[in-house]
Amino acid sequence: MAIRTSLALSILLLCSPAIAQQTQDHDLTELKQQLELLKQQVAILEQKLQAPSKQQVKTIKVLSLDSDDTSSASQLAEIEQIIAEHGAADQNNTLIIQTVAADTPEPESTDGINLGGAIRTNYSHTSYSDGNKNRGGDFAFDIFRLNLNGSVGDVTLNAEIRFFDYMTAVKSAYVGYGFSDNWQVLAGITQVPFGNWPYNSHNYFFSSNYYLGLEDDYDLGIMFKRAIADNWQLDLGFFKNDELGGVDGYVGSRSDRYSYDIVGSRLPADGIYDDPAQPLGEYNTFSGRFGYHFSHNDINTEVGVSGLAGGLHDGTRRAGDYYAWAAHLNSTYDRWNLQLQYTQYKYQVDNSNSIAVGAYAFYDSIAAEATSATANIAYSLPLAWGPVSGIQFYNDFSLIYDKSDNTANTMMNVTGFSVAAGGLFTYFDLVHARNQPFVGGSMAGDDSETERRFNINIGYYF
Structure with a gap:
């Protein structure tokens, strides 16, 4: 392309x-x-x-x-x-x-839509599956994805669709227009501005915040973005509902999505992983993120605050409210990167201390209220070793605590590195976690045992 x-x-x-x-x-x-x-x-x-x-x-x-x-x-x-x-x-x-890309002629016009994508496979060896351990781990297809981006006239387009063995999900789909030197408006399925941007992590599994719907979350709405000028930037968004159309969206399953969203409240008879008997959906959510940038010697830092608030609907009436806020820091010194974030969230639903969430064709449960702390550090090493152009080493730590459902804390620590080599990008992750989805647990789990997962994700990007 x-x-x-x-x-x-x-x-x-x-x-x-x-x-x-x-x-x-x-x-x-x-x-x-x-x-x-x-x-x-x-x-x-x-x-x-x-x-x-x-x-x-x-x-x-x-x-x-x-x-x-x-x-x-x-x-x-x-x-x-x-x-x-x-x-x-x-x-x-x-x-x-x-x-300028080598041997690429200058186009006569900037109009046009580019097609890209990725094919990814995954190897995992886990402590929580006897079968997996006996087989020496499992190697499986991860995703095939397609990306569209470009512009026609002054209007830009960005879209991504992901194909899994078990579902198909649109991650993003929005148009954008720059109406001044510093401001741009985006409309469609866009990333909700919240916390360290665009990611509060370096590894393949993100941070535990992702499984709460508070990292790399995409919803349907409109967002106004201010580029960095005079050392500060601002993102303001209004999201009508989640990316699948809300509580009564016309979809086969409300768990067939890329990013985590609330799908119901947990009744006493519900299991942790059940399709919720009482559906709920987010709607009319306002979100804002402010970041201030400054430099001292060789240290470049962003500090910021984020907040969001919206309603919960059961398909007939407003059934509750929710909000979240965070303070975050992202600092770079030479090849080092440090990310810190403190987050609190609360779902206010009558007679429920547990909320059902869904993603990846999978339902889980989270506490209706909790606090999160994350601390990540990374070191980037540029290389010229055959096709290898760079390696990033990292350690990302997450802790979810003070849960309203009185379940045990969720902890996840990921130590690993990623390798860029031509079109290949590969994560090597060693994960230790307790009560963490996709590492042998649930956000609503009550386990005191630490589980382990060694994971290699290999992606070819085009």
């Missing part, structure tokens, strides 16, 4: 020490003057180019020109070469790199 020219804001790296020799000072002064001229060209290019998707952005090393350290002649030559081949500078003399 066609790969478009993209502009990417790159990672800031300090040059080695400020220039000591007079000739180098002269070279740097001339270089800064050239950068000012190139800045004007970049401003024109930015107006013509579409914002790239996450998979289209390529990172190139960038050297800051505002260093108090001594730069060698070779470093100056490297900066000049980067400028000549790729980019320009912004008002802070930071290089902005323009990446």
Whole structure:
């Protein structure tokens, strides 16, 4: 498929020490003057180019020109070469790199819809299945997915559909329009703005918040997004109902979905995994996320707060309310990344301390009220080893506690690494968890034993 020219804001790296020799000072002064001229060209290019998707952005090393350290002649030559081949500078003399796919001609028009996707397979070896252990683990098909993204005129499109052995699910499907330099409106099945964005995790299993519907959740509605400007950004959304049409949506099963949503309240006779006897659905939900960005030395940080609130409907009348809020931090230093998040949520439903949720053709139960804490750290290592271009090592920790149904805490710790190699992207995860879905438990479980799952997910992305 066609790969478009993209502009990417790159990672800031300090040059080695400020220039000591007079000739180098002269070279740097001339270089800064050239950068000012190139800045004007970049401003024109930015107006013509579409914002790239996450998979289209390529990172190139960038050297800051505002260093108090001594730069060698070779470093100056490297900066000049980067400028000549790729980019320009912004008002802070930071290089902005323009990446162009090799051997790809410049399209005459930016209009068009690109088709992409992925095929993934999965290997797992678990402590909670005797059969799995006796077989030495199981290797199985995971998903085939298709992605559409692009634009016609000033209107953009983004959609993703996933095909599993046991269900088909639309993850996202929305159109977007930028009505000012900083603001964009999205309408359709979009990600609910909440918490660390876009993910509060680095591993294949996300954090435990995902299984509460509080990470990478998609619903049907409209969202207004403010790009980062003056160090802050804002996302505001109104979601009419979940992605399957709410409590009485015309679907075969309300659990056939990608992201977790409430599907009912648990009655005393219900089992943890039962189809709920009392259906419920989210509706008229307002969500907002504010993030403030700042830098100190080499540390780039976002701190923010999120909140959402909406109603619960039983198909006939309003049956309750729900809300959640979070404080979050996402900080990067050199190759290190730190994510912290504190979250509280509450479903207010008469005579029920337990709520039914659904996803992946599977029903589960969660406490009607609980608190969550997550702490994640990762280290990214760029490589040039055959097709391998990078490895990220990580440890992600989640804890769900203070549950209103008085069940035991949910804990999950994932230690692992991901490998990027051409079109392949692979997760290697060692998971230890208690009362965690897909690791031998349930959010409404009451087990004190820690289970283990070793998982390899191999995906080819095109």
